[in-house]
Amino acid sequence: MKRKEVKYRGEKCINCETPLDVSEKYCHACGQLNSTKKLDIKDFIEEFFANFYAYDSRLRNTFVTLFTKPGIAAREFSEGKRNHHANPFRLFLSISIILFIVMDISSRFNNNPNEKSKTELNKGDSIKTDYNKIHATSIKEVDKKTVKQFHRDSIYKASELKDPKNLNHLNLRITTFRNYNLKNPNETPEMALKKLGYENNNINRYIYEKAQNLKSNDVVREIGDYILGKLPFLIFLSIPFIAIIFWITFYNKTLNYTDHLVFTYNFYSFMFICLILFEIIGFISTDISEILLGVSFSILFPFYLYKSLRNFYQNSNWKTIFKFLLLNILFIPISLLAVLVLLTISVMLF
Numbered sequence: 001m002k003r004k005e006v007k008y009r010g011e012k013c014i015n016c017e018t019p020l021d022v023s024e025k026y027c028h029a030c031g032q033l034n035s036t037k038k039l040d041i042k043d044f045i046e047e048f049f050a051n052f053y054a055y056d057s058r059l060r061n062t063f064v065t066l067f068t069k070p071g072i073a074a075r076e077f078s079e080g081k082r083n084h085h086a087n088p089f090r091l092f093l094s095i096s097i098i099l100f101i102v103m104d105i106s107s108r109f110n111n112n113p114n115e116k117s118k119t120e121l122n123k124g125d126s127i128k129t130d131y132n133k134i135h136a137t138s139i140k141e142v143d144k145k146t147v148k149q150f151h152r153d154s155i156y157k158a159s160e161l162k163d164p165k166n167l168n169h170l171n172l173r174i175t176t177f178r179n180y181n182l183k184n185p186n187e188t189p190e191m192a193l194k195k196l197g198y199e200n201n202n203i204n205r206y207i208y209e210k211a212q213n214l215k216s217n218d219v220v221r222e223i224g225d226y227i228l229g230k231l232p233f234l235i236f237l238s239i240p241f242i243a244i245i246f247w248i249t250f251y252n253k254t255l256n257y258t259d260h261l262v263f264t265y266n267f268y269s270f271m272f273i274c275l276i277l278f279e280i281i282g283f284i285s286t287d288i289s290e291i292l293l294g295v296s297f298s299i300l301f302p303f304y305l306y307k308s309l310r311n312f313y314q315n316s317n318w319k320t321i322f323k324f325l326l327l328n329i330l331f332i333p334i335s336l337l338a339v340l341v342l343l344t345i346s347v348m349l350f
Contacts, residue, residue: 008037062086066270070304071311074266078259088265095272096236102279109283152217155179158197173198174219177211239264249327250313263312271301 009022015032024034062085065073077085150156152175161169161176180192189208193200214222243261250260274296282289309327310320 004033004035005037008035010034010036058084058086059091062091063273066266066273069311070270071263071266071308074263074308075312075314077266078255078262088262088269092236092239092265092269092272095269095276096233099272099276099279100233102276106279106282152219153179155183155196158199171219174207174211174214175217177208178214178217181208181212235268239268245327245330249323249330250309250315252313255313263308267305267308270304274300 004025006022009024010020011022012019013027013030013032013034014036016027016030018027018029020027020034026033062073065076065085073085074088077088150172152172154176156172156176161172176196177192180196181187184192187195189205190200192208193204198204216222240261243257243264246260246264247257275293278289278292278296281292306320306324309315309324310317313320313323315323
C-alpha cells in the first residue's frame with residue numbers, strides 16, 4: 001500500500017497530533033496510520049479488503065480452533081492473543097442471529113401453509129358439536145373417570161368439562177375456545193364465554209384471546225415448537241448467569257469473571273454452529289437432523305464440554321471430571337428455574 005511509504009510519513013499524528021518519528025508507520029498513541037497522502041479510490045479499496053481479510057483471518061482461526069481444539073480459542077483470547085481470534089461476544093451474537101433466521105426459515109418450511117392438516121379448521125368450516133359425528137381421524141382425549149371420549153375438533157360447554165384441574169380438560173378448553181372463535185369470529189371473548197357457560201374472569205379471557213392465535217388444535221405441539229424456537233434467545237440472555245456457575249465451580253484466583261464469560265461464549269458458539277448445520281440438514285432430511293440432534297445432546301456436547309474444560313482450566317483429568325459432574329449438578333436447579341421462567345414468558349408472549 002503506497003500510503004505506508006516513507007515519503008508520505010509526517011512528524012506528527014494527523015488524528016491526535018502526537019509527535020512521531022519518520023520510522024513509525026502508526027501512531028503509538030492512537031494507532032492512526034502515519035501518512036499524509038490523500039486517500040484515493042485505489043487506497044480506499046485496498047484498505048477495505050485489508051480490513052476484511054484481517055477479520056476473516058481471525059474468524060477462520062477461531063472456527064478451526066473451536067472444532068479441533070475445544071477450549072483453546074477461549075484460553076488464548078483470555079491470555080491476550082486477541083488479534084488471532086474473533087471477539088467471543090461478537091462471534092456469539094452473529095451466530096445467534098444466523099441461528100434465529102435459519103430456525104425461522106425452517107419453521108416456515110416445515111409448516112407449509114399450502115398443506116392443510118386433516119384436523120385443521122378454517123373459518124368457513126362447519127364445526128360439529130356432537131363428538132359422535134366427528135370423523136375417525138380426530139384425535140381423542142379420554143376422561144379416565146367417566147371413560148368418555150372427547151375430540152379436539154368439538155366445542156364443549158363448561159358443564160361438559162367438569163374437572164378444570166385435569167390437563168386434558170384444559171387442553172380441550174383451549175381447543176373449544178379456538179373452534180368457537182373460528183365459527184363466530186365477530187363475537188367478543190365476553191360474549192363467547194357467556195354462551196359457552198364459562199366464568200367471565202381474567203384467566204378465561206386470556207386463554208380465549210391466546211387460543212385465537214393458534215394455527216391448529218394440536219396445542220401441546222404448537223406451544224412446544226414455539227418454546228423450542230425461543231430457546232436460543234433464552235440461552236443468549238442467560239449466558240452471563242451461566243458464566244457465574246462456571247466461576248463458582250472452577251474458582252481460580254488467576255481467572256476473573258470475564259475469563260469464564262469468554263469460555264461460555266465460545267462453548268455456546270460451537271453449540272449454535274452445530275445447531276445451524278443440523279437445521280440446514282433438516283431441509284434435506286428431518287429424520288437425519290433429529291438423529292444428529294439426539295446424538296449431539298447426549299454424546300457430542302457433553303464430551304466437547306469436558307474437553308473444553310480440560311483445555312481451558314488446565315486441571316487434571318480426575319479434577320476436571322469431578323468438577324464436570326459438579327457443574328451438571330448445579331445446572332439442574334438452574335435449568336429448572338430457566339424452564340419455569342421460559343414457560344411463563346412463552347405463555348405470556350404466545
